[in-house]
Amino acid sequence: MNNITLGVIGCGNMGSAIVRGIVNKNILNPDNICLYDKIEEKSANLAGGTGCSQCDLSQTVRGSDVLLIAVKPQDFGSLAGDISADITRQLIISIMAGVTIEDITKSIGTEVPIVRAMPNLAAFVGEGMTCISCNSMVSMKEETKHIFSGIGKVLEVKESSMDAVTALSGNGPAYLFYLAQAMLEAGIEAGLDELTSGELVVQTLYGSAKFLAGSEDSAEELIKKVASRGGTTEAALSVFKEKDLKGIIKTAVIKAKERSQAMSEGKA
Numbered sequence: 001m002n003n004i005t006l007g008v009i010g011c012g013n014m015g016s017a018i019v020r021g022i023v024n025k026n027i028l029n030p031d032n033i034c035l036y037d038k039i040e041e042k043s044a045n046l047a048g049g050t051g052c053s054q055c056d057l058s059q060t061v062r063g064s065d066v067l068l069i070a071v072k073p074q075d076f077g078s079l080a081g082d083i084s085a086d087i088t089r090q091l092i093i094s095i096m097a098g099v100t101i102e103d104i105t106k107s108i109g110t111e112v113p114i115v116r117a118m119p120n121l122a123a124f125v126g127e128g129m130t131c132i133s134c135n136s137m138v139s140m141k142e143e144t145k146h147i148f149s150g151i152g153k154v155l156e157v158k159e160s161s162m163d164a165v166t167a168l169s170g171n172g173p174a175y176l177f178y179l180a181q182a183m184l185e186a187g188i189e190a191g192l193d194e195l196t197s198g199e200l201v202v203q204t205l206y207g208s209a210k211f212l213a214g215s216e217d218s219a220e221e222l223i224k225k226v227a228s229r230g231g232t233t234e235a236a237l238s239v240f241k242e243k244d245l246k247g248i249i250k251t252a253v254i255k256a257k258e259r260s261q262a263m264s265e266g267k268a
Contacts, residue, residue, distance in 0.1 A: 007064030011037040011046045015070030017123045021150025023050045036060040061086040069094045080107035098263040101135050113137040115144050118165050121173040128152030129169045133159035167256035
């Protein structure tokens with residue numbers, strides 16, 4: 001990939017995380033990365049911290065083989081008008097939530113290769129989950145996956161699955177944080193101080209997730225291994241079953257998917 005040039009439009013939190021991942025893992029040479037943000041301080045700070053080049057908008061678009069668009073969805077309409085004349089052969093990668101491949105094509109005004117990507121918050125620590133969808137013109141799938149490998153794992157899905165991806169993976173960190181907060185508060189009510197309870201919760205969730213990732217057993221099988229008959233884990237799980245916690249979580253994810261669909265269809 002050393003001969004590929006990457007232009008990045010939008011140097012906010014996620015755009016910056018992607019660029020830092022690319023540079024830190026030597027996926028692309030910083031000399032091959034051009035940065036633009038309408039707030040010049042953002043692109044200047046990212047350039048200074050990574051060795052990439054700060055460019056104007058036209059330079060970023062014209063000089064790139066791959067163009068990563070990391071602006072807020074509501075800002076894309078005006079941006080498309082500014083860059084459409086300079087779009088020729090570039091692969092466009094979008095991380096704009098709720099903006100479909102069709103939306104991008106219509107806004108650009110011409111058929112171009114487009115990848116729609118959905119990374120999640122764990123990208124900031126290099127352990128993200130990014131799902132990508134491509135239109136039929138994309139010939140650089142492996143290069144795209146390599147770019148996002150800088151911030152974690154990458155999975156290709158159908159674009160019709162993107163609302164479900166948003167509900168499960170995009171929103172997923174918030175669900176875990178909600179569980180963590182509930183566990184922390186429960187620990188305090190059980191007699192622990194806040195610092196101790198917090199440390200126990202964070203390390204338990206971190207270690208358990210790492211164990212699950214490396215295990216050949218399913219989550220359901222692992223639950224059975226932890227919960228001995230008549231023991232303390234079983235006592236806790238019985239409350240989850242009584243309150244139908246699994247049903248509540250499923251309902252919440254479906255609700256999030258429906259909201260994502262409404263936003264994508266402009267019904268929000």
